[in-house]
Amino acid sequence: MLLYGDFPLLVPEYPQIIDFHLGLPRPVGLRRWFQPQVRFDADSERPFAPFPLDHAFPHFEWGLNWCIATRANRYLMLHSAVVEKNGRVAILPGRPGSGKSTLCAALMMDGWRLLSDEFGLIRPEDGTMLALPRPIPLKNTAIPAFRAFAPDAVLGPVFPRTRKGDVSHVRPTRESLLRVDEPGRPAWIVFPKYSASNDNRLYPMARGRAFLRVSGNSFNYEVQGAAGFRAVGRLIRGCESFQLHYNHLEPAVEIMNRLAGDDLREDERLVSEADI
Numbered sequence: 292m293l294l295y296g297d298f299p300l301l302v303p304e305y306p307q308i309i310d311f312h313l314g315l316p317r318p319v320g321l322r323r324w325f326q327p328q329v330r331f332d333a334d335s336e337r338p339f340a341p342f343p344l345d346h347a348f349p350h351f352e353w354g355l356n357w358c359i360a361t362r363a364n365r366y367l368m369l370h371s372a373v374v375e376k377n378g379r380v381a382i383l384p385g386r387p388g389s390g391k392s393t394l395c396a397a398l399m400m401d402g403w404r405l406l407s408d409e410f411g412l413i414r415p416e417d418g419t420m421l422a423l424p425r426p427i428p429l430k431n432t433a434i435p436a437f438r439a440f441a442p443d444a445v446l447g448p449v450f451p452r453t454r455k456g457d458v459s460h461v462r463p464t465r466e467s468l469l470r471v472d473e474p475g476r477p478a479w480i481v482f483p484k485y486s487a488s489n490d491n492r493l494y495p496m497a498r499g500r501a502f503l504r505v506s507g508n509s510f511n512y513e514v515q516g517a518a519g520f521r522a523v524g525r526l527i528r529g530c531e532s533f534q535l536h537y538n539h540l541e542p543a544v545e546i547m548n549r550l551a552g553d554d555l556r557e558d559e560r561l562v563s564e565a566d567i
Contacts, residue, residue: 367523385483
């Protein structure tokens with residue numbers, strides 16, 4: 292209830308199609324009592340080895356990610372966080388360690404609407420992005436850094452020594468959940484890169500390089516074939532693309548707010564001829 296208590300539930304009187312039927316049963320036998328474990332069941336599949344019982348929640352979250360990544364191929368799926376402000380969407384693609392989840396959570400707490408932390412779901416027919424807000428996982432040193440930035444945020448317990456290190460989850464804002472049926476129109480693609488030695492600056496990115504980076508951060512670009520190529524091409528043409536180097540959350544959020552408010556300097560918007 293702490294992290295999913297505000298999520299809407301289906302009304303039994305109005306049956307809807309259920310995408311996934313998931314379960315977290317405990318194995319029978321000695322494992323029920325000795326070093327107890329939990330299993331992730333997705334319909335008739337058991338895609339993972341059991342996890343320790345006290346890691347049941349992150350096991351569920353990672354299992355649900357697997358379900359979406361393997362079954363939502365009608366959409367172009369980007370490995371990215373997605374947030375929206377003033378009717379325009381920022382896509383934050385990133386690999387593990389880039390700081391995308393931490394920045395996404397900070398932006399959400401600063402008034403941006405969360406569409407997703409893990410999946411950028413693009414409808415190939417019109418280029419809009421679907422909302423899929425869920426608890427945002429933070430790992431290791433990002434947990435205390437985010438707590439310092441947003442002391443009023445609701446975080447779940449810290450699960451120590453998981454397969455991804457220490458993990459805690461941030462509850463989505465109520466506004467993000469109330470607007471779950473509202474798609475968004477992409478305006479910016481921002482590749483975040485956290486490092487303690489970074490400056491805090493937005494660097495413009497040429498369209499060709501952005502195309503390669505976005506397609507490389509897609510779960511199913513190759514599966515989509517020509518439709519995926521067209522979808523990424525339309526996305527790149529309709530967005531400004533940047534790299535965001537940052538070393539603290541406060542200046543990174545300030546830069547993103549300036550971007551959303553059309554308050555960037557001209558040299559931060561234009562791609563230099565050397566980059567084309």
